[in-house]
Amino acid sequence: MQDVPHIPVLYREVLENFSDVKSGIIIDCTMGYGGHSSMILEANPHIKLIGIDQDQTAIDFSTNRLKKYGDRAEIRKGRFSSVIKDIIKECGVGNIRGVLADIGVSSLQLDQKDRGFSYESDNLDMRMDRDAPLSAMSVVNDYSTKELERVIWEYGELRNYKKIASFIALNRPFSSAKELSDALSPMLPKDKRIHPATLLMQAIRIEVNNELGELESLLESIKEAKFSNAKIAIISFHSLEDRVVKNTFTKWKENCICPPEAMRCLCANNYSLGKILTKKPIMAQDDELKQNPRSRSAKMRVFNMESQK
Template sequence: MSTHSSKTSLQTPHIPVLLPEVMESFSSLDEGVLIDCTLGYAGHSSALLEAHPKLKLIGIDRDPEALEFSAQRLAPYRDRVRLEHGSFSERLPSLIDQEPVVGILADFGVSSLQLDKKERGFSFASENLDMRMNPEAPLRAYDVVNGYPLERLEYLFREYGEIRPAGALAAAIVKARANAPISSAQELAELAKTVLRGKGKTHPATQMFQAIRIEVNDELGEIERLLDTLEAKRPAGAIVSLITFHSLEDRLVKNRFRAWSQKCICPPEAIRCTCGGNHALGEMLSRKPRSASKEELRSNPRSRSAKLRSFRFYEGADR
């Protein structure tokens, strides 16, 4: 999740979230292919290419604007870089089959440019209601807010936003849109204030916007499919580093990494192990997630919820 003010600020892009921690997780890499599943503005990727001269990169992103920026930023490494437009859930399976993959990185946060550009509809101050990471995707936040029935909205707010008064919030939206469609993020954020309260400096609409954005971009589904692909393909020796930004994402990654690390898969009630105890697919590189340093939190407050978890698949001989 890197920050810059415009496409022309190639010289001074913001340092991406958890960069030292990401670099450390991939420090053992030498040559092979690293797949950046959420290329964004190539902050992590450019640093990794600089640090590992033999490494090749495949960058994937749903946002054409991000790819256009990254093509310029990664120009010094163009002989080692390939960029692909699309969702990583669609691209990853064939790439793992075709390439000597040694690393997989994903940063599931919304980029700061997407947040800051009001026309993208991610910001509380936006005059439209969009939130699509891929501008060509059919479903917009406007369609969710103005078209979903009350029960579906309540489900989204409860499950994706972890909002307690989910029913009251859904009802307020349905009541408001009965008079006229809710057409801007700004209007929606003001409506949220009538039902929700923020915590500390957090805007009251934060969790509601999160829920809608997750639905629009199928974010949890994308993560599930990424993890399913990795479990099925098990790229030998590959290091997987995933950055999450809220508990729903982190829970998916944490639970899957733990399951992959289990040597014994016997049921809990079993008196002794009968499965052979050799079922681990690899190992977690740290038991607890890495989070932002105090220095990073001061320079980039948006990093406060970021967590990095890393896993290494075993080589065949490691098992």
């Protein structure tokens, strides 16, 4: 694979939000195939970018793609929730001026049927890190009915989650995503905009990769770092992720952290970490939607971490 037939989602909006970063380090927590990373390096000629990814295929590709930027580009392998802690410790909080995270599976991963992310895939994998122990095969064929119910309800928000979980348990083993989605199609919601199995596949993928846990850990690491001047941009693709980001940013901006029932403030009223730069999430423009229909679900929220009092 020499060329990337894929333009990263919300690329203009990402570049605009980091346009005032003239120096220092920007961390791309979900580097993938280097789309956002290469554009940021091109648009911000005096910054260094550190990209993180757990997919070795993506790392191999991006290593070649970003080599023209020399030591301005650095790549780390691993889960961003833990790797970012090492980067912060090594580079120093004051040198980091931006953090970008494009949460979820990439278009290229979806299109590679051997990865098992698509409902048309001939296997059941869905691991972003192919060395990880838990796969979709294990979730579907080994989880108890109760565990399947939890996954389908919490991560897919499918109302008939008990019926779906029971069907899977009674009819397994399943050997491919296509077999699973075809078998369950009659009991999955019909929506002209998406394939009936989309929410089910999403639920299994989130479980396999601990996506919400990773996002929450990332946000906690950013909070603990106490950046003095850094933009935090998070792109999510479904309501569960967006809810986590929205609620976290709302908490970060509050000066007072006293419980609602408190009669008066007892916390010194100086806990704000900065300000929210996006009152509403940024979404794809019409021309991008036409070019990349998958961008319709993308929402970006941006927070500016400021010097702590």
